[in-house]
Amino acid sequence: MFSLLIDTSGPYSTVAVAQDAVVSGMSAILGRPAEKVHSQIKATLRATGIALSSLDSVTIVTGPGSWTGLNIGVTAAKTLAQVLRVDVLPISSLDALVAGRTWRYSRLCAVLSAGRGRVYRAWYDTDRGGTAQSGHHDAEVLTAEALEAELAQADGSALLIEYGKTVGSTLKYCSGIVQVLRLSPEAMIAAAAHALPLGPEEAITLTPAYMQASLAERDAKR
Amino acid sequence: MCVRVQTTSPQETLALGRVIGARLPQGTVVGLDGPLGAGKTWMAKGLVQGIGTFDPTLVKSPAYNLIHEYQVDSLTCTVYHIDFYRLDRLSLPDRLLFSEVLDRPDAICLIEWAGKFLGDLVPAYLSITVSKTERPDARVIHVRAAGDSPTYESLLRDLHHDVLAPY
Amino acid sequence: MVILGIDTTCDDTSAGIVANGSQVLANVISSQYAAHEAFGGIVPMIAAREHTRQIGHIIRAAMQEAQVTFSDLDAVAVSNNQGLLLSLVVGVSAAKSIALACGIPLVGIHHLEGHIYSVLMAHEEVLRFPFLCLTVAGGHTLLLRVEDHGVYSLLGHTRDDAAGEAFDKVARRLGLGYPGGAAIEKLAKQGNAAAYAFPRPMITRSNLDFSFSGLKTAVMNLLDSAETFRKEDVAASFQQAVADVLVTKTLRAAKSEGLARIALAGGVAVNGLLRSQLTTEAAKRGCQVYLPAPSLCMDNGAMVAGAGYYLLRHRGADPLTIGVRANAPLGRLQVKYRHPAKYRSA
Numbered sequence: 001m002f003s004l005l006i007d008t009s010g011p012y013s014t015v016a017v018a019q020d021a022v023v024s025g026m027s028a029i030l031g032r033p034a035e036k037v038h039s040q041i042k043a044t045l046r047a048t049g050i051a052l053s054s055l056d057s058v059t060i061v062t063g064p065g066s067w068t069g070l071n072i073g074v075t076a077a078k079t080l081a082q083v084l085r086v087d088v089l090p091i092s093s094l095d096a097l098v099a100g101r102t103w104r105y106s107r108l109c110a111v112l113s114a115g116r117g118r119v120y121r122a123w124y125d126t127d128r129g130g131t132a133q134s135g136h137h138d139a140e141v142l143t144a145e146a147l148e149a150e151l152a153q154a155d156g157s158a159l160l161i162e163y164g165k166t167v168g169s170t171l172k173y174c175s176g177i178v179q180v181l182r183l184s185p186e187a188m189i190a191a192a193a194h195a196l197p198l199g200p201e202e203a204i205t206l207t208p209a210y211m212q213a214s215l216a217e218r219d220a221k222r
Numbered sequence: 223m224c225v226r227v228q229t230t231s232p233q234e235t236l237a238l239g240r241v242i243g244a245r246l247p248q249g250t251v252v253g254l255d256g257p258l259g260a261g262k263t264w265m266a267k268g269l270v271q272g273i274g275t276f277d278p279t280l281v282k283s284p285a286y287n288l289i290h291e292y293q294v295d296s297l298t299c300t301v302y303h304i305d306f307y308r309l310d311r312l313s314l315p316d317r318l319l320f321s322e323v324l325d326r327p328d329a330i331c332l333i334e335w336a337g338k339f340l341g342d343l344v345p346a347y348l349s350i351t352v353s354k355t356e357r358p359d360a361r362v363i364h365v366r367a368a369g370d371s372p373t374y375e376s377l378l379r380d381l382h383h384d385v386l387a388p389y
Numbered sequence: 390m391v392i393l394g395i396d397t398t399c400d401d402t403s404a405g406i407v408a409n410g411s412q413v414l415a416n417v418i419s420s421q422y423a424a425h426e427a428f429g430g431i432v433p434m435i436a437a438r439e440h441t442r443q444i445g446h447i448i449r450a451a452m453q454e455a456q457v458t459f460s461d462l463d464a465v466a467v468s469n470n471q472g473l474l475l476s477l478v479v480g481v482s483a484a485k486s487i488a489l490a491c492g493i494p495l496v497g498i499h500h501l502e503g504h505i506y507s508v509l510m511a512h513e514e515v516l517r518f519p520f521l522c523l524t525v526a527g528g529h530t531l532l533l534r535v536e537d538h539g540v541y542s543l544l545g546h547t548r549d550d551a552a553g554e555a556f557d558k559v560a561r562r563l564g565l566g567y568p569g570g571a572a573i574e575k576l577a578k579q580g581n582a583a584a585y586a587f588p589r590p591m592i593t594r595s596n597l598d599f600s601f602s603g604l605k606t607a608v609m610n611l612l613d614s615a616e617t618f619r620k621e622d623v624a625a626s627f628q629q630a631v632a633d634v635l636v637t638k639t640l641r642a643a644k645s646e647g648l649a650r651i652a653l654a655g656g657v658a659v660n661g662l663l664r665s666q667l668t669t670e671a672a673k674r675g676c677q678v679y680l681p682a683p684s685l686c687m688d689n690g691a692m693v694a695g696a697g698y699y700l701l702r703h704r705g706a707d708p709l710t711i712g713v714r715a716n717a718p719l720g721r722l723q724v725k726y727r728h729p730a731k732y733r734s735a
Contacts, residue, residue, distance in 0.1 A: 034478045034481065034482070034712065034713050035710045035711070035712050035713075036710060037482075038482075038485040038486065038488075038489055038709040038710075039708070039709040039710045041489065042489055042709060052489070052490055066322070067315075067318040067319060067321075067322050067475070068322060068474070068475055068478060071440075071441045071475060071478060071479055071482075072478050072479070072482045073482075074441055075440075075441055075444060075478075075479050075482040075483050075486070076482045076483075076485065076486050077486075078445060079444070079445065079448075079482070079483040079486035079487060079490075080486045080489070080490050082445055082448070082449070083459050083486065083487060083490035083491060084490055115321050115322070115325035116321075116325055116344075116345070203445075204445035204446060204449070205442050205445065205446070206441075207441045207442045208441065210314060210315075210318060257609070257613075258558055258562060258605065258606075258609050259602070259605055259606030259609040259610070263549055263550075263602065264549075264602075279546070279548045279598065282547060282548065282549055282550070282551070283549055283550045283551070283554055283602070285550070285554050285557070285558070286399065286526075286527040286528035286551065286553065286554055287398075287399050287472060287473050287528045287715075287716075288399070288473050289473055289474070289715070290715075290716050291474070291715050291716045292716070307558075308557075313438065315438035315439075316438055319438060319475050358610075
């Protein structure tokens with residue numbers, strides 16, 4: 001099974017090709033997905049000797065992240081799928097941040113900048129082997145202060161994982177912090193394993209996924 | 223604090239825009255309000271001329287395209303000229319679209335019809351309201367700091383002290 | 390040669406399919422599909438943020454209408470210059486995916502080139518270079534000298550509001566629907582165009598630039614004043630003032646450029662008064678006016694496909710790394726800006 005994986009949500013435009021869940025090749029370029037992502041796809045396929053027509057699926061990060069980047073990536077992925085008549089696997093950038101490897105913390109807090117001192121945030125527990133549990137039920141937008149309060153409550157058992165530059169460096173209380181500049185293909189493959197595949201018909205209306213501001217934030221505004 | 227300025231001709235209004243524009247640091251968000259025909263776009267032309275070198279005839283109403291981008295030569299920043307005129311409501315995708323532009327620390331954003339939605343998108347901004355008078359060429363311009371921000375209060379005080387007092 | 394053209398420059402998501410440069414096999418525009426159940430009912434006036442959701446449907450609908458499949462396409466063209474950046478990138482991304490997956494050439498065109506080709510598509514046998522093109526739309530009003538495929542000189546442009554914007558703003562202020570141009574034209578039929586002497590801005594100046602904000606302001610001042618007025622008369626007088634400015638300046642340009650062929654393009658090109666007045670006045674001066682098919686006047690993908698056909702041949706294909714520019718004046722392409730001072734008054 002050949003899969004194409006695309007991420008345009010963060011600072012890098014990342015493309016990878018995998019065969020039976022093993023990475024065959026990849027390309028990562030800083031910024032400019034509008035210009036680069038399609039040539040990255042072409043180059044990666046050529047370098048790995050895999051034909052477009054051999055692809056069985058396209059995995060795409062649908063959010064959160066750069067709004068322009070996401071619209072470019074989602075459109076690129078689902079249009080390819082529409083022509084090739086293959087499935088689309090949508091994955092979350094936050095899920096992909098914690099997938100595909102083991103961690104030494106029992107709790108993981110994945111964040112990505114939402115502008116103006118706020119972050120998109122999702123919590124994950126790890127199992128005994130250190131693998132993040134799939135799915136997140138409480139992904140929200142928070143202020144840096146609210147995030148700090150949550151981390152303080154975790155009392156040393158949580159690792160903060162940032163995708164790109166966020167508020168991490170400004171936090172006073174933080175037991176552990178890791179900054180990731182680009183998603184690894186292995187992480188995307190692992191996240192895709194839990195994705196709900198969309199057939200080419202269903203994928204035709206796919207749009208970037210975004211999160212509502214948390215209820216607390218909305219209430220504070222009133 | 224609100225600064226009230228009177229101008230007697232379009233040229234004076236443009237000149238006022240220039241002196242204000244020259245004092246705007248990168249990252250500033252300016253809201254432009256006033257009825258149709260008051261001169262929001264005209265004021266934007268002045269502001270852009272003050273910010274840096276740019277052909278003012280290329281500063282046009284963004285009512286249709288929503289966002290115009292001007293690469294101003296003397297600065298490594300982009301001026302985004304936005305117009306909320308055609309928006310009846312701000313959906314979440316709209317919010318994400320405009321936020322991506324308004325959050326850029328190295329840009330200067332000028333938003334016409336700011337009063338409609340700008341307060342929902344940024345915590346504070348410099349508000350310039352242009353009002354017509356009985357005389358067709360004269361205008362009354364109110365400048366204030368909208369929202370609750372020491373940065374914009376301070377910017378307003380500097381503007382008042384340095385450039386607006388003579389008007 | 391069958392070409393798919395995609396246009397997502399601002400509000401509308403559109404895909405069109407054209408054979409051999411001028412035969413329109415399909416032209417699907419999202420605002421005209423507003424009530425389509427696939428889009429969940431009525432689309433609000435601002436549909437710019439629906440491009441990602443709609444693009445797949447629109448492309449598929451165009452292919453169904455043209456009765457072609459992806460393997461029938463010979464090239465794909467897309468507007469990648471001039472418009473709202475977030476809208477543009479969606480069309481370009483879709484076009485690049487199709488070019489890549491089908492192994493066909495990609496052509497990026499400036500949105501305004503699409504409008505120029507809407508006229509060429511209707512008159513390809515007879516409209517020879519060079520010709521004058523007045524493009525009047527929501528976001529643009531400009532006069533171009535079209536030298537050859539892909540070679541233009543900018544003669545004049547609006548300095549503030551585009552003509553289409555002036556129509557929309559006046560229409561809104563009069564409480565009419567959107568799009569404003571059609572609403573005003575309809576109302577004006579029952580009005581007296583001589584009722585109000587609205588200013589014709591810059592009409593006596595020798596340069597070829599336009600300015601409509603003064604005219605817009607004059608209309609607003611009247612509507613704000615205590616005077617009683619008939620909406621029909623305001624609409625008719627306003628429409629007449631716009632037509633007078635556009636026609637006068639266009640013919641002045643035709644004379645100074647020594648051109649007898651005049652093309653009219655853009656969304657406002659459907660306006661009946663503008664079409665007839667330009668044609669009549671041009672004929673008096675020995676000039677011929679060329680109009681596009683009404684369905685190709687507003688932003689649409691078919692004109693992009695038509696432009697792509699010719700530009701593929703004359704400029705060649707573009708690489709997959711072609712960029713997107715939101716606010717590219719035509720000067721960044723094969724266009725020479727002309728200094729307005731060179732022009733004598735007509």
